[in-house]
Amino acid sequence: MSTTDPRITVGVDGSAGSTAALAWAARIASLRHLELRIVHGLQVAGLYYGGGMTGIGAATLFEAVRADGERAVADARKLAAAIDEDLVITTELPNDPPVPMLIDESRHARMLVVGRTGAGGFAGMLVGGTAATVAGHAHSPVAVVRGRQDTTMIPDAGPVVVGIDGSPNSEPAIEVAFEEASLRGVPLVAVHAWDDVTYEDTRGTVRIFTQPEALEEGEERLLTERLAGWQEKYPDVEIRPLLECDRPRHALLEASETAQLVVVGSHGRGGFTGMLLGSTSQALIQHAQCPVLVVRPERRK
Numbered sequence: 001m002s003t004t005d006p007r008i009t010v011g012v013d014g015s016a017g018s019t020a021a022l023a024w025a026a027r028i029a030s031l032r033h034l035e036l037r038i039v040h041g042l043q044v045a046g047l048y049y050g051g052g053m054t055g056i057g058a059a060t061l062f063e064a065v066r067a068d069g070e071r072a073v074a075d076a077r078k079l080a081a082a083i084d085e086d087l088v089i090t091t092e093l094p095n096d097p098p099v100p101m102l103i104d105e106s107r108h109a110r111m112l113v114v115g116r117t118g119a120g121g122f123a124g125m126l127v128g129g130t131a132a133t134v135a136g137h138a139h140s141p142v143a144v145v146r147g148r149q150d151t152t153m154i155p156d157a158g159p160v161v162v163g164i165d166g167s168p169n170s171e172p173a174i175e176v177a178f179e180e181a182s183l184r185g186v187p188l189v190a191v192h193a194w195d196d197v198t199y200e201d202t203r204g205t206v207r208i209f210t211q212p213e214a215l216e217e218g219e220e221r222l223l224t225e226r227l228a229g230w231q232e233k234y235p236d237v238e239i240r241p242l243l244e245c246d247r248p249r250h251a252l253l254e255a256s257e258t259a260q261l262v263v264v265g266s267h268g269r270g271g272f273t274g275m276l277l278g279s280t281s282q283a284l285i286q287h288a289q290c291p292v293l294v295v296r297p298e299r300r301k
Helices: 016-032 055-083 098-108 127-137 168-184 212-227 248-255 279-287
Strands: 007-011 035-039 089-092 111-115 142-145 160-163 188-193 198-201 204-207 239-244 261-265 292-295
Touching (some): 007 016, 007 098, 016 035, 016 055, 016 111, 016 142, 035 098, 055 089, 098 127, 111 127, 160 248, 168 188, 168 212, 168 261, 168 292, 188 212, 188 248, 212 239, 239 248, 248 261, 261 279, 279 292
Parallel strands (some): 007 111, 035 089, 111 142, 160 188, 188 239, 261 292
Antiparallel strands (some): 142 292, 198 204
16 A cells, blocks of 8 residues: 555544544554544534524534544544554544545545544444445545444454455455555455356346356456465465355455454446445445455555
């Protein structure tokens, strides 16, 4: 994930989910000797327009909202410094809605990190597809920090898992996954699930069911081709190919149960033109048992 901006950016709001994301981001920044940027969007526009408040009442509410934001950022800074006292930490508290603020911040980040849920400035981060919107529009890879059994118990052991679907869209995710596995000193599980062959006609999308035995040899060859060359670039990474006759989301969700990170492209070979985030990526950021790193091919630096 090379970039001219050596920065990990994390969105915080004081919730348990964002605190877990902050701690995860701080450890990543510390390990890689990168700046940690802590941001919080106040989303104050509604206090003045359409919110039914003007004058002193709106100003008082704004001050309360800002005070909450300042506390969230201060607490996050304190936690990050406790993880690494030498960590370079910067903060930002703009009067902007969280989603466009995060997307803008991603222009200057090596990785953008958000929690699995939100409160305050990031209320409903996963409700209504907000996290999917951030992951689908960001200019850098986006990590949605999830824990085991939908908790804040974030795993720090296990392999890195990457989803490989055979499309060019998965190539940047493969590169990022190898780098992550190398930096962490863990094996890379390369998951390829092929029971998702579809075609579209005037009546809609139809799934084609085939005999897995007839496809397995070709799918194994496809996986080998996609991994070719990466072993030479990352000789320290142990590759564990995993072929599954299953839908990709099922195979990757199962793999996430023992992984410390899952890396996927924003959409794969089954995605529709113009679709910002595929169904597999969306399923993972809402149900995986570990952090999920979404990589957009056209936006990756």
